[in-house]
Amino acid sequence: MRSAGGARPAYDPAGHDGALRAALQELRAGRWMSMRTLLEQTTTWWQWTQRTQVLAAAAAGTDVVRAWRAEEPHSVAAAVMHARVAVERALRAHREDHRRTRELWREGWHASDTATRVAPHDPVPWVCLLALARLDGERHWAQHRVAPPEPMLPPGPWGLLAQAAERDPYNREAHHRMLQFLYPRDASGRLAGAAGFAQWAAGSAPPGSALHVLPLYVRVERYRRSGGRDAALDLHWVSEDATREADQAFHSWFTLTHRAERSLLDLNHLAHALWGALRFREAAQVFDALGPYCTPLPWACRAPGANGPDRAVEVFLQARTRSRSAAREGGRRP
Template structure:
């Protein structure tokens, strides 16, 4: 990522963030779809299979690309068609399973979760070092509210394959929230344990800040006096310390090098603006360079509009 330019770039929702090769694939997939070709599904399968045919051991990048593609293709027959054509491809099976999870969350219908679990277990057998099937299994455990013992078994298998995987920690943190299977205390204990042992620039570095933004938004959702006083949450000494650490380090050149770094910078910009630390948010917006993520901005309405409004306030210093 380039953090040196001060020129504001046009903001837009960017699924691929700064992954140029993934961005080219998504553009090609959109073009194929718009062409209306009779065999457009098969053409897209070929495009994706060619793009992912040589998965590297950079599991962070591999996970990110599969997550983006699973979300992008969730409402299409492409993932299932690829899995049918290549039933011995761990990547095809994992992509199909992850797309089923995205579809289930979008529709509230989890009937495809059983099939997704089967695909994940098959993928795990085919590619025993790949953490991706286990990430999807963790998502399924959350979706179906599995017992803690089953969920932590998946979690431990995942960490054996990729110790600091961003999706893994964010998913487990959400599993431990009161909205799912845990409590606020469990989230705090999880974050404290992570902070004490992870590298400061690990792919999962934003887990703590993400948990704080989620909690802030949950307070606002409650409404009433508590909701009106939600801004005071950012004055808590522990919350302030987390913001201080992120604000000090994350925009330094090459400090964050993982695939979803721009997504974490969006989270930081949102948190700083929510805490009325507008001047500190300005270099973060510059580092983002216009690559907007839907979360956490969608909490404020249209995410692109919310981002642009916050960016304008940061530039005005108010």
């Protein structure tokens, strides 16, 4: 689906998932029945993980999930959503350096730990515990400094990742939570540990897995930490490694999946990487798959300053226009 001409894209957490969008509207109005129905109808772990995450982000500032649990105290889905919401609140408090961070962290941990027993086959409670691991900055908890499966990888919450993978191999969010744990532990800006992890995960993932996109996130984070100092010639994006990562993600993930299997964030990171690598024909295909949607990242890393959000959309539009124009004229342009 192609956005009309130069139509301005919008951010929508539901993306192409119309059923999720409808449930979000009901949730924001204080009603939980549509959320319950949506989760009952969710049949894949990928969609379950994605939908519970988006719903929790919307529910974290409300009492909707608490009301659901009060009405249906034995609901497994409500218990998982309770864990999701508790973790989302703890992460927000951490980002804001709120005085209740430790208290909310404990609440999130207990809710997630309970959910691992209530929903023993569900990867999401383990994803929640992985998400909370980043709050343990000094790695006081033994489960956050487990030896890695490969000698060149850093220690971390590998046991939690293994639990999530046992229930849903190559779970996308679990691996992103692992990246978020590793980022703060490399003050050099090179992100060697995170980059090694992303390459390891992508290298072991089967065709069609979203883990093939992971290295693109590390490249954006590295660029962001550099302050965009190499932006003049954009050599960061056209290097041999960057081009190889973009090509790998396109051919090993994008061309092998359908729209319902792709997250907006992954599509935006791939479009950004292909545009940066001058792979305009491939980038145009990804922009077409995005349709009317975009996400603030990674475009915001090219648009620092007070007008970052608006400027990020402008960068997206420039990249989309350039890619489509170049694709029509022959695919690549030096």
